Amino acid sequence: MPTLKVKLSKRELIISEASKLFREKGFGGSSMRDLAEKVGIEAASMYHHIRSKDEILEEICFEMAHRYEAQLSETEVQDISYPEKIEALIAFHVQLIIDNANAVSVVNNDWKYLSKERMIAFKSIRNDYEKRFAAIISKGIEAGAFKKVNISIALFTILSSLRWVELWYKPTRGVTKEDLAKDISAILMNGVKA
Amino acid sequence: MPTLKVKLSKRELIISEASKLFREKGFGGSSMRDLAEKVGIEAASMYHHIRSKDEILEEICFEMAHRYEAQLSETEVQDISYPEKIEALIAFHVQLIIDNANAVSVVNNDWKYLSKERMIAFKSIRNDYEKRFAAIISKGIEAGAFKKVNISIALFTILSSLRWVELWYKPTRGVTKEDLAKDISAILMNGVKA
16 A cells, blocks of 8 residues: 555654654744644645644654553563663663654653643553552562662652753764663662762 | 832742743743733733843743852862762752742753843853863762763763652652752662662
């Protein structure tokens, strides 16, 4: 079905350009007209591929949420130590942020513009993710692999420490993404103190 | 000069309500009309106290930037170890975020809406802050107090790890702000690994 294939890839292009635009101008500051211009098609023909700006935001948020979730499910059942599980998740976050900086930025900043119903669904996936991430920390403490830290504080310190990567990281800064993940992991696992 | 006093406090009230409003709706999504309603005065009389929405944003951003800067200047000259300096800065960040959650949120999210000229000034203060914070890490490494970490990665991991406090922390969660600062410091200084 070549027609369908073309339609899909135009849709992907729209979503990719939308991620760039929302990141730059914010969801509220971006119009479908701006987006059509970026994509290089008439505003009217954009609606053959996408219903609304809201639909684009939903697609970006849930696509990313599902990727995080899929990686977590895989990591949970891997036969590695608890610190290795956390390190694997940190490496995944770093890679996702670097490979999809625009989309990750939109999720971080613009999820609050989801419709009420979709926002509830999004928050529910996010809460589930945080609970399962926290459970790895908690089991690691029980197993004696982690210090007896406050689990919520550890959870959010780890997740939040990755936030800057989207804002700061450029390959030109002379740090590879592998080193970046390794160094962030090292700081969170072992601290900066000698 | 009682008239001046009243004017100042009305101005402060406007800025405080603006922080709440911008945090909730974003700078772009907030109108002077909404703000006047929150403050409980006529939109027209607001302009006796404040020139524009831009002026409010400037005041919020630079007020916060100067507080961070003042604390850093004090910490730099304190006669304590490098790890203690970083811990003092972490404690200050936590306290500032908890005591001024609305303003800190506005600075984090809306600084990019500053006018071009003010944005340059703001970024210059922020760069200066980051450089001086990095210098403490760098001197700490030289003194053997810190591991030989990549300084930029350590800097941004520390600063970014504090970001979630504004989004997550509520006194009702059973963690005092002193414990919060202490636990975040402990994770960054010594890591989570047993």
